[in-house]
């Protein structure tokens with residue numbers, strides 16, 4: 001059976017889970033503890049980032065390489081379009097999501113966590129002791145916010161503009177590229193999780209996220225598109241969303 005080594009809330013790990021589910025592959029998840037757990041990941045894969053996929057003797061790191069590997073082991077639901085022009089566009093959108101978008105959403109989440117103690121608490125693993133949860137809730141994070149505010153105001157506006165444009169791509173089409181699910185859809189929707197957590201992040205986090213994004217009317221179509229995609233791939237009961 002395929003084994004996915006992951007961090008619970010990592011968008012890159014979510015991207016791979018979406019890919020595995022799209023391809024209807026069975027897999028086992030192994031949750032890794034940041035820091036200590038990464039020592040074993042380094043031994044296994046020669047680098048310390050997650051996701052890492054293990055398929056028998058084969059160990060693959062990097063979400064893009066993992067999806068390419070999955071493309072090679074099954075013909076089910078190709079995520080790289082057959083049409084070379086569409087494949088090129090899907091690749092560029094995936095690359096943008098994995099780099100520019102990933103960096104921007106990470107900064108937004110850091111900023112949100114600095115000001116929102118309930119978000120901070122919800123991000124802790126579900127089995128964390130209550131004493132740790134209440135400690136994390138009360139820590140004074142506000143000082144970080146002063147710094148990120150300065151770096152960040154323009155970047156937030158640019159991110160909203162880019163997402164608004166991406167949202168236009170799905171105004172008349174279910175998918176970002178062509179008429180089928182592709183690597184572009186799963187890469188973008190996975191990164192959106194830090195802005196507004198999806199159902200798959202667990203009950204404590206669902207719909208929480210970054211102020212100015214999770215509650216931004218301009219972005220709701222995009223979040224709904226992401227939720228529909230997750231509902232389809234993870235077979236979520238719509239009543240629960």
Ligand SMILES: N[C@@H](CCC(=O)N[C@@H](CS)C(=O)NCC(=O)O)C(=O)O
Pocket residue numbers: 007010011012013038048049050051061062063064098
């Ligand atoms: N390009 C990689 C990025 C993976 C990545 O940045 N993973 C983060 C978690 S979201 C990580 O493992 N960070 C831990 C570290 O850098 O030590 C991919 O597509 O898989």
